Amino acid sequence: MSSFDRLRVVLVATRNPLNMGAAARAMSNFGFPRLRVVNPYHVAFREARSAVGASHVLASAEDYQSVAEAVGDCTLVVGTTAVGRRTLQHPLRRLEYGARLIRKQLRTSHVALLFGSEKSGLSNEAFSHCHWLLHIPTSQENISMNLGQAVAVCLYELARDGKATPDLPRGIQKQSGASAAEVERITALLQEAMVASGYLKRKPTSDAEQRLRRLVRRLKLPAGDVGAWLGILRQILWKLRN
Amino acid sequence: MSSFDRLRVVLVATRNPLNMGAAARAMSNFGFPRLRVVNPYHVAFREARSAVGASHVLASAEDYQSVAEAVGDCTLVVGTTAVGRRTLQHPLRRLEYGARLIRKQLRTSHVALLFGSEKSGLSNEAFSHCHWLLHIPTSQENISMNLGQAVAVCLYELARDGKATPDLPRGIQKQSGASAAEVERITALLQEAMVASGYLKRKPTSDAEQRLRRLVRRLKLPAGDVGAWLGILRQILWKLRN
Numbered sequence: 001m002s003s004f005d006r007l008r009v010v011l012v013a014t015r016n017p018l019n020m021g022a023a024a025r026a027m028s029n030f031g032f033p034r035l036r037v038v039n040p041y042h043v044a045f046r047e048a049r050s051a052v053g054a055s056h057v058l059a060s061a062e063d064y065q066s067v068a069e070a071v072g073d074c075t076l077v078v079g080t081t082a083v084g085r086r087t088l089q090h091p092l093r094r095l096e097y098g099a100r101l102i103r104k105q106l107r108t109s110h111v112a113l114l115f116g117s118e119k120s121g122l123s124n125e126a127f128s129h130c131h132w133l134l135h136i137p138t139s140q141e142n143i144s145m146n147l148g149q150a151v152a153v154c155l156y157e158l159a160r161d162g163k164a165t166p167d168l169p170r171g172i173q174k175q176s177g178a179s180a181a182e183v184e185r186i187t188a189l190l191q192e193a194m195v196a197s198g199y200l201k202r203k204p205t206s207d208a209e210q211r212l213r214r215l216v217r218r219l220k221l222p223a224g225d226v227g228a229w230l231g232i233l234r235q236i237l238w239k240l241r242n
Numbered sequence: 243m244s245s246f247d248r249l250r251v252v253l254v255a256t257r258n259p260l261n262m263g264a265a266a267r268a269m270s271n272f273g274f275p276r277l278r279v280v281n282p283y284h285v286a287f288r289e290a291r292s293a294v295g296a297s298h299v300l301a302s303a304e305d306y307q308s309v310a311e312a313v314g315d316c317t318l319v320v321g322t323t324a325v326g327r328r329t330l331q332h333p334l335r336r337l338e339y340g341a342r343l344i345r346k347q348l349r350t351s352h353v354a355l356l357f358g359s360e361k362s363g364l365s366n367e368a369f370s371h372c373h374w375l376l377h378i379p380t381s382q383e384n385i386s387m388n389l390g391q392a393v394a395v396c397l398y399e400l401a402r403d404g405k406a407t408p409d410l411p412r413g414i415q416k417q418s419g420a421s422a423a424e425v426e427r428i429t430a431l432l433q434e435a436m437v438a439s440g441y442l443k444r445k446p447t448s449d450a451e452q453r454l455r456r457l458v459r460r461l462k463l464p465a466g467d468v469g470a471w472l473g474i475l476r477q478i479l480w481k482l483r484n
Contacts, residue, residue, distance in 0.1 A: 022388060022391065025384070025387075025388055025391070026388075026391055028381065028383065029380045029381060029384050029385070029387050029391075030380060031381035031383070050388070052386060052388070053383075053386055096403055136398070137401065137402075137403065138271045138272060138273075139270065139271060141270065141273070141295075142267070142270040142271050142295040144271075144294060144295055145267075145268075145271050146267055146268075146292070146294070146390065146394075148388065148390070148391055149264065149267070149268055149390055149391050149394035152387070152388075152391035152395055153394055153395055153398045156378070156398065156399075157398075159379065160338060161336070161338055161379065162404065
């Protein structure tokens with residue numbers, strides 16, 4: 001079993017089926033298959049059209065009458081909150097940090113991640129089942145997130161790979177830089193063009209050549225483009241001289 | 243000017259005004275105020291009710307006829323894509339890595355982050371204005387994200403603080419652990435209770451005391467809870483002896 005299969009996303013008293021569909025879609029996007037719902041307002045949530053590509057997540061969602069039952073098999077229960085003016089009785093962790101703790105726990109056991117209703121979030125009763133609370137770091141000016149977006153951001157962070165480095169699509173070679181000789185050929189052509197265009201006569205400086213050389217090197221020319229640039233410059237130079 | 247003010251979120255040919263509202267809401271949640279739209283399908287997008295708490299973002303959105311105009315003042319233009327079966331001609335970067343490059347650029351200049359239509363993403367024409375492409379790392383089984391959720395995840399990553407550590411809400415003291423003396427008092431009471439309950443007689447071991455001591459220490463008792471535990475144990479002990 002992958003550790004992602006051990007997460008239970010628990011939607012408590014959700015009002016809008018479209019939001020439940022959006023949550024399911026985000027779960028499917030990030031590879032978390034197990035959805036649980038506690039007392040949704042609309043029992044027909046499984047038909048939500050917003051669950052694009054995630055109908056299997058909604059179809060296999062487990063229905064519960066209480067938070068206690070929905071988190072029964074979990075060793076860690078985490079509630080989400082926008083904080084706001086509420087007085088909290090729980091330790092509160094920012095998503096970046098809290099996700100690390102959840103990931104660690106998922107290696108060996110089940111974790112429940114609770115999301116409350118769109119209107120009022122999780123109740124204090126729901127909070128009382130939680131070991132700690134998680135909040136997404138938002139701007140103070142607008143702390144209230146859309147439910148589907150909040151689920152997406154939390155699951156993204158759980159699936160996040162902090163060691164990610166540049167990657168390339170199939171069929172594209174890693175772009176290597178032009179060689180010094182190629183760069184110098186381009187520099188030389190450019191200088192000829194500048195001479196031919198009268199630029200160097202109009203703005204003479206003692207270190208014109210060096211300036212130009214530095215200028216061209218700052219371009220970081222890709223090796224694959226050298227031919228094209230040489231062609232363009234030769235054409236310009238030809239035109240300048242004729 | 244904050245570096246977040248230098249980002250332009252550019253929605254190209256978006257179909258559903260509700261998605262534009264959701265994008266605006268996410269922008270407001272993460273503190274990015276500057277929205278630009280290119281040829282939306284519905285001109286009345288500014289009234290989208292999904293922009294909860296973000297009507298100012300929609301109201302001040304700038305309208306453009308072409309991608310070229312919408313990105314004109316930006317020194318870095320990044321397109322988003324789900325990749326899929328498309329053959330890409332651009333370097334492609336995972337969000338975790340690409341966001342670092344965008345953040346760096348935002349320190350000194352404007353950056354455009356482009357999102358395409360719900361149906362087909364960004365066109366090749368739109369791609370041609372981009373320096374490179376960004377993709378959100380999704381599960382291969384469902385790579386297509388909802389537009390509002392994709393915007394939220396990207397902006398979250400841009401605003402993300404990798405150094406985040408535990409924080410606490412107003413009014414909750416950092417929880418300190420019980421002192422060794424307190425833990426020992428609890429251990430002693432527990433041992434008395436074990437003796438009184440006959441437990442130690444039923445399962446005698448030579449190192450019972452040490453086992454119990456280790457057991458209690460692994461609980462990591464909070465200092466503020468010591469009194470309550472002592473009270474409970476004393477009560478149990480009293481009951482056991484009477």
